Amino acid sequence: MSPSETPAPTADATPETAIPEKRDFIRQIVREDLASGKHAAIRTRFPPEPNGYLHIGHAKAICLDFGIAAEFGGRCNLRFDDTNPAKEDPEFVAAIQDDVRWLGFDWASLRHASDYFGVYYLAAQKLIRDGKAFVCDLSADEVRAYRGSLTEPGRNSPYRERSVEENLDLFARMRAGEFADGARTLRAKIDMASGNINLRDPALYRIKHVEHQNTGNEWPIYPMYDFAHALGDSIEGITHSLCTLEFEDHRPLYDWCVDNVDLAGNPELLAPLEKHGLPKEAAKPRQIEFSRLNINYTVMSKRKLTQLVAENLVEGWDDPRMYTLQGLRRRGYTPAALRLLVDRVGISKQNSVIDFSVLEGCLREDLDASAPRRMAVIEPLKFVLTNLPEGHEESLTFSNHPKDESQGERQVPFSRELWIEREDFAEVPPKGWKRLVPGGEVRLRGAGIARVDEVVKNEAGEIVELRGWLDPESRPAMEGANRKVKGTIHWVSARHAVAAEIRLYDRLFSVEKPDDESEGKTYRDYLNPESKKTVQGWIEPAAAQAAPEQSFQFERTGYFVADRRDHTVDKPVFNRSVTLRDTWAAG
Numbered sequence: 001m002s003p004s005e006t007p008a009p010t011a012d013a014t015p016e017t018a019i020p021e022k023r024d025f026i027r028q029i030v031r032e033d034l035a036s037g038k039h040a041a042i043r044t045r046f047p048p049e050p051n052g053y054l055h056i057g058h059a060k061a062i063c064l065d066f067g068i069a070a071e072f073g074g075r076c077n078l079r080f081d082d083t084n085p086a087k088e089d090p091e092f093v094a095a096i097q098d099d100v101r102w103l104g105f106d107w108a109s110l111r112h113a114s115d116y117f118g119v120y121y122l123a124a125q126k127l128i129r130d131g132k133a134f135v136c137d138l139s140a141d142e143v144r145a146y147r148g149s150l151t152e153p154g155r156n157s158p159y160r161e162r163s164v165e166e167n168l169d170l171f172a173r174m175r176a177g178e179f180a181d182g183a184r185t186l187r188a189k190i191d192m193a194s195g196n197i198n199l200r201d202p203a204l205y206r207i208k209h210v211e212h213q214n215t216g217n218e219w220p221i222y223p224m225y226d227f228a229h230a231l232g233d234s235i236e237g238i239t240h241s242l243c244t245l246e247f248e249d250h251r252p253l254y255d256w257c258v259d260n261v262d263l264a265g266n267p268e269l270l271a272p273l274e275k276h277g278l279p280k281e282a283a284k285p286r287q288i289e290f291s292r293l294n295i296n297y298t299v300m301s302k303r304k305l306t307q308l309v310a311e312n313l314v315e316g317w318d319d320p321r322m323y324t325l326q327g328l329r330r331r332g333y334t335p336a337a338l339r340l341l342v343d344r345v346g347i348s349k350q351n352s353v354i355d356f357s358v359l360e361g362c363l364r365e366d367l368d369a370s371a372p373r374r375m376a377v378i379e380p381l382k383f384v385l386t387n388l389p390e391g392h393e394e395s396l397t398f399s400n401h402p403k404d405e406s407q408g409e410r411q412v413p414f415s416r417e418l419w420i421e422r423e424d425f426a427e428v429p430p431k432g433w434k435r436l437v438p439g440g441e442v443r444l445r446g447a448g449i450a451r452v453d454e455v456v457k458n459e460a461g462e463i464v465e466l467r468g469w470l471d472p473e474s475r476p477a478m479e480g481a482n483r484k485v486k487g488t489i490h491w492v493s494a495r496h497a498v499a500a501e502i503r504l505y506d507r508l509f510s511v512e513k514p515d516d517e518s519e520g521k522t523y524r525d526y527l528n529p530e531s532k533k534t535v536q537g538w539i540e541p542a543a544a545q546a547a548p549e550q551s552f553q554f555e556r557t558g559y560f561v562a563d564r565r566d567h568t569v570d571k572p573v574f575n576r577s578v579t580l581r582d583t584w585a586a587g
């Protein structure tokens, strides 16, 4: 490459390249652990439960788990926490993998908590033999009554002092499927008086006669989250187990499970991994909590997102108004924009709510830099340039991006009859109006200066057409091409334009806190009735040629993406990803 050549920006050139090295508290811990030699290399994992689609909050965890591993030369696993088969589905498993890859990450190893069921079972037997776990016959209600409260200690279960032999026998019979769901649990024997309720003899296993997507009917018992999660991390040699703040109170139980099972010191417990071809290594992980991503105007729990779909309040999981990654993707959000959001928000232990405009700002920033420009008319009004001959036709050269020459140029057809935006004409202009008025002039972007001479109305008095004159001296390359006029508007040639379905999306909720359930309301009461409007617009031919998921800035209108499901070259469908400016700003 000669010195005058600069490398072309890659397709993935993102604004985040400008962000300095990240120095949040988790990365500081990782740096110190590597510097002190505590770890030669780090390992992280992203552990979703496959009981729904990932949402934008998960993007934060993904960027952190995978991002840190990548930055520090470590490895990050994707682990499906599939310990609750009743709610889990292979559909979610596939979508989650798709989402992680789409965000730009890949896993060192794909794991399932269900790969470890054999290990968990041996680990539970070890705890029983060590006198640290017992089979309890209390019902769920009774367990609750025995548990105590934040201010009162709990009481020991009457089954707590069962002998090791009896416990081993009962646990084996739980595993053999002899007992009904809920009849018994295996509980850790810790401390019913602990100030941390999670340590009051928590359940480690429950009976559930439910078929599992991976293990079928092999297991009528399933491990509880804290037990499975702690041991899963240990099995994978996770060094830094990153999770959200609500798990802070679970950390003592997490550590209890890791320490008391001690997989590293009892490698025989790892024997069942052989069946899955998995390495038999184990280490002591450290759990570190960070604050969740919260964004106003959204709901962000799988349960509520599931309800929105189930109750047909949106059109499926990937409805472009949904805050699932699939929805955001279909809306035209880019991986770079979401990664930028996560970087901007930062990592801390401080809970906060991010304003929706920050999310939209990240998308604008990415698309402003990357999206080619096109012209499209959303709400059309015919404008006839009467001084051009009938059948007049020409091809104008437009650059695809004002700040990025590497995006090249395209041809835009121009002719006597144009579509312009209805709102670019006013018979009686408000103060400061810069667009078309009767007798007034405006620049037709890239084509010349035009004037309106006649306003044609129908019997109802509605404007149906404008007729006017194109100044021949103002055409491109003519001497008057740079003559000053107040406004510039976009247009498309009526004869060449392609009809497009344009879906004008806006925020799904019209209030900042749709989760607010005071006054007996639910988020269903806060749905924005204007969140989707479908119109038929006209787009220039080069826009119709878009590949599904390709984004454009439609000049003066907003950023739009060719719908990844419905768009075809013959029947274009575009989704509005975000307007050019924030229309929701407090004011």
Ligand code: ATP
Binding pocket: 046, 047, 048, 049, 050, 056, 057, 058, 060, 061, 242, 243, 244, 291, 292, 293, 294, 300, 301, 302, 303
């Ligand atoms: P939800 O509560 O929305 O249903 P979840 O926490 O149950 O989500 P999991 O599948 O268990 O979903 O989450 C996988 C990982 O993603 C966990 O480590 C969790 O801490 C993290 N995560 C979930 N929601 C957020 C969020 N809003 N911000 C950051 N991380 C999140």
Ligand code: MG
Binding pocket: 049
């Ligand atoms: Mg969960």
